[in-house]
Amino acid sequence: xxxxxxxGALVQVSMKLEMKDSPGQLVSALQPISEVGGNIIAxxxxxxxxxxxxxxGVQIVLEITESRxxxxxxxxKARGVNILRIGKDRLLYKQTVIxxxxxxxxxxxDTVDRIDCTGFAEVTALDLAMPAINExxxxxxIIKSVSKQDMDSALDILRxxxxxKKLLIIEPLEGELV
Amino acid sequence: xxxRVAVLGLGSVGKGVLEMIARKDLGIIVxxxxxxxxxxxxxxxxxxxxxxxxxxTGLCGNPSISANDVVSRADYDILVEVTPTNAGNGEPAxxxxxxxxxxxxxxxxSNKGPISLHLKELKDLAGKKGVLVRYEATVGGAIPIMHTLxxxxxxxxxxxxxxxxxxxCNYILTRMAxxxxxxxxxxxxxxxxxxxxxxxxxxxxxxxxxxxLVILANxxxxxxxxxxxxxITGIDLLTTDALRLAEEKDCxxxxxxxxxxxxxxxxxxxxxxxxxxxxxxxxxxxAITLETDMAGEITLIGKGAGSVETxxxxxxDILFISSHVRCN
Numbered sequence: 001x002x003x004x005x006x007x008g009a010l011v012q013v014s015m016k017l018e019m020k021d022s023p024g025q026l027v028s029a030l031q032p033i034s035e036v037g038g039n040i041i042a043x044x045x046x047x048x049x050x051x052x053x054x055x056x057g058v059q060i061v062l063e064i065t066e067s068r069x070x071x072x073x074x075x076x077k078a079r080g081v082n083i084l085r086i087g088k089d090r091l092l093y094k095q096t097v098i099x100x101x102x103x104x105x106x107x108x109x110d111t112v113d114r115i116d117c118t119g120f121a122e123v124t125a126l127d128l129a130m131p132a133i134n135e136x137x138x139x140x141x142i143i144k145s146v147s148k149q150d151m152d153s154a155l156d157i158l159r160x161x162x163x164x165k166k167l168l169i170i171e172p173l174e175g176e177l178v
Numbered sequence: 179x180x181x182r183v184a185v186l187g188l189g190s191v192g193k194g195v196l197e198m199i200a201r202k203d204l205g206i207i208v209x210x211x212x213x214x215x216x217x218x219x220x221x222x223x224x225x226x227x228x229x230x231x232x233x234x235t236g237l238c239g240n241p242s243i244s245a246n247d248v249v250s251r252a253d254y255d256i257l258v259e260v261t262p263t264n265a266g267n268g269e270p271a272x273x274x275x276x277x278x279x280x281x282x283x284x285x286x287x288s289n290k291g292p293i294s295l296h297l298k299e300l301k302d303l304a305g306k307k308g309v310l311v312r313y314e315a316t317v318g319g320a321i322p323i324m325h326t327l328x329x330x331x332x333x334x335x336x337x338x339x340x341x342x343x344x345x346x347c348n349y350i351l352t353r354m355a356x357x358x359x360x361x362x363x364x365x366x367x368x369x370x371x372x373x374x375x376x377x378x379x380x381x382x383x384x385x386x387x388x389x390x391l392v393i394l395a396n397x398x399x400x401x402x403x404x405x406x407x408x409x410i411t412g413i414d415l416l417t418t419d420a421l422r423l424a425e426e427k428d429c430x431x432x433x434x435x436x437x438x439x440x441x442x443x444x445x446x447x448x449x450x451x452x453x454x455x456x457x458x459x460x461x462x463x464x465a466i467t468l469e470t471d472m473a474g475e476i477t478l479i480g481k482g483a484g485s486v487e488t489x490x491x492x493x494x495d496i497l498f499i500s501s502h503v504r505c506n
Contacts, residue, residue: 096427096450098420127426129419138419140427168415170424172450173340174436174443178429 011066012041012146014059014092016084017076021056025081030060032075038064042147044092057084059092061146091122091144093151096178097158101167103128103137112141114161121145121154151177181500182223183286184210184254186245186274187261188238191288191315193230194485195258195492200226206496210252214261217243221253249274250281256496259287260315265380265389265405268292272300275311279303284503286495288315288488294389294405297396310503312495317390318343318464320487321480322494327397327468334470336398340436343390343446345462345482346374346381347413347433351448352460355421355430361414373462383412384433384446391435391446394466399439411447424450430458 019025026043033040041061064072069086076083103111112123125142143158145151155171162169172178183199183206185192192213199206207223218224218239229238249257257278261271268291275285275292285304287293292300293313304311314324318341327336342348346368353364365382368374380386388408395403413433424431434449434457451458456477457465464482469475481487 096429098423098431098450100415100417100420127423129417129423131417131419136415136417138417138423140423168411170416170420170431170448170450172429173434173455174338174438174441174445176451178427178450178452 009066010063011069012061012063013069013086014061015076015086017058017060018055018082018084019058019080021054025056026058028079029058029076029081032072032079033060033062033064035075036064036068036072038062038068038072042092061092091124091146093145093148094124094177095143095145095151095155096172097141097143097155098170099139099141099162099167100170101136101162101165103139103167104130106165106167108139111158111161111165111167114157115143115154118150118154118157120147120150179205179500181206181256181496182209182254183256183258183496184208184212184248184252185258185260186212186248186271187259188213188229188233189260189262190485191260191488191492192258193233194487194489195260196226196230198486198489198493200230204493204497205500206493209254210248211238212243212245212248213238214245216241217245217248219243219248219252245270245274246277249277254283256284256286256499258492258496259285259289260492261289263289263389264291265294265385266291268295272296275300276303279307279309279311282307282309284309284499285311285313286315286492286499287311287313288492289313290316290386290389290393294392294396297393298400298402310499312498313393314495315488315491316393318466318478319345319480319482319484320490321464321466321478321482322491323394323466323478324397325494325498326476326478331468331470331473331476334472336468336470337440338436338438338469339394339398339466340434340457341466342432342457342459342464343387343435343466343482344381344384344433345464346378347384347387348459348464349373349462350382351413351416351421351430351432354416354418355425356460358418358422360418361416382414384410385412387433387435388446391437391444394435395437395439395444398437401439403437403444407444409443409445409447413448416448425453428453432457 044059216237216239272292350364465479467477
C-alpha cells in the first residue's frame with residue numbers, strides 16, 4: 001500500500017458511507033483511502049444505517065492528511081458511494097457497563113481516569129445511583145473507543161481495576177455491544 | 179412391549195414420574211422403587227397408587243429393602259435415578275448408576291452431580307456394556323435440549339451456547355426489574371412461591387447454572403469442562419439501581435451461562451442484555467441458544483423445573499431407549 005506523506009496535519013476522520021449491497025462495492029469504496037495515503041483504522045458494518053434494503057451502510061474511521069480530505073471525498077463519491085456524514089467523532093464503538101460496589105470510597109474518578117488516560121477509549125457518560133451510606137452504589141458507564149480491539153483493552157483495564165477495588169462489573173453478552 | 183423401570187428417589191421428580199407412568203398408558207411398568215430409607219421390589223410391576231399413598235405418610239416401602247437392594251436385585255431394563263444432587267462427589271447416585279450399568283441396565287437420570295462430574299466415565303462404562311445413559315432432565319427441565327443436540331441437530335458443529343439455566347434467578351431478576359424490589363425482597367417472594375429453596379445458595383450464586391453449563395459443554399464438545407473451570411458470578415450482589423440503570427437503556431440484567439470454546443469463555447454471570455433479545459423473558463422459564471454451522475442460531479425456551487415438567491424429560495428418555503434398543 002503506497003503511503004503518501006505530505007505537509008499538513010494528520011487528522012482522524014469518521015465517515016458514514018452508503019453503497020450498493022453488491023460484491024466488490026466495499027473494497028471499491030475503500031480503495032481511494034490508500035490512494036491518498038490515508039490509513040484505515042476501523043470499518044464497521046451497520047445494518048441499521050442503510051435506509052433501503054439493497055444498500056449497505058458502513059462506518060469507517062481513517063487517518064489522513066487534512067489537506068487531502070476534499071480530494072478523498074470526491075474520489076469516493078465518483079465511485080457512486082453516498083457519504084452520509086463526515087465528522088471528527090472518531091470513537092465509534094460504544095459499550096455500556098454497569099458497576100456495583102463502593103464506588104465513591106474506591107475513588108470513582110480514578111476508575112474513570114484509568115480508561116480516559118489510555119487515549120484510545122473514553123468514558124463518555126456516567127450515571128450514578130447512591131442509596132444509603134455504606135450501601136453499595138451502582139453506576140452505568142458508557143465507554144467509547146475507536147476500534148473493537150481498543151474496546152477489549154479498555155474493558156480489560158476496567159476488569160483489573162474492578163478486581164483490585166472489589167467492584168462488580170456487569171457487561172453485555174459475549175460479543176455484543178449495547 | 180413393556181419397559182420395566184426401577185425408580186430411585188421419591189422427591190418431587192420421582193413422584194411426578196410415577197404419577198405420569200400411572201396416569202398415561204405408556205407401556206412402562208415399575209418393578210422397583212426406593213427412597214432414602216425404604217424400598218419395594220415386584221417383578222410383575224408395583225401398584226403405583228399404593229406406593230404414592232404410602233409415601234404420603236412417610237416411607238414408600240419396606241425399611242429392610244434399601245436403594246442398593248433395588249439396584250442390585252430388582253428386574254428392570256432402565257434405572258431411573260432421581261435422587262437429590264450431590265455436587266461434591268455425585269454419591270450415592272454415582273455408585274447406583276455404575277452398579278446398574280455393570281448389570282447391563284440403561285440409565286435415565288435427573289441427577290446433575292454424577293453427570294457433571296463423571297459423564298465420560300459413565301458413558302465409557304455404558305459403552306462397554308452396550309447400554310445407554312440419558313440425562314435430559316439434568317438441564318433445562320422440560321426443554322428437550324439433549325434430544326435436540328443428539329438427534330435434531332446431529333451433524334452440526336456448535337460454535338457457542340448461551341442461556342438462562344436457572345429459573346430462580348430469572349424470577350428474582352424479573353421481579354427486581356418490574357417492581358423495583360430489592361434482591362432480598364425478591365428472594366423472599368421466590369421462597370414463598372416455592373421457586374427458591376430454603377438455602378438458595380446454589381441458585382443465586384450461579385453454581386446450579388454452572389453445573390448445567392458443564393453438562394452441556396461436555397455433551398457438545400466433550401472438552402473435559404468442570405465446575406472449577408467455570409468463571410462464576412452470582413446475582414446476590416445486584417442492586418435495584420443496577421437493574422434500573424439497565425432498563426433506562428432498553429436493556430435488563432439476566433444471569434447468563436455462556437460457552438464460547440473458541441474464545442476460552444466458560445462463564446456464568448449477570449449480563450446486560452437488550453430487552454428484545456430472545457433470552458429475555460419473565461418468570462422461571464429457562465432458555466438455551468445454540469450457534470451452529472448448518473442450522474444457524476436456535477433458541478429453545480420452556481419450563482426449567484417442576485415435578486411433571488421434569489417427568490416429561492425423564493419419560494422422553496425412557497421411551498427413547500425403548501424405541502432405540504431392545505429391552506430384555
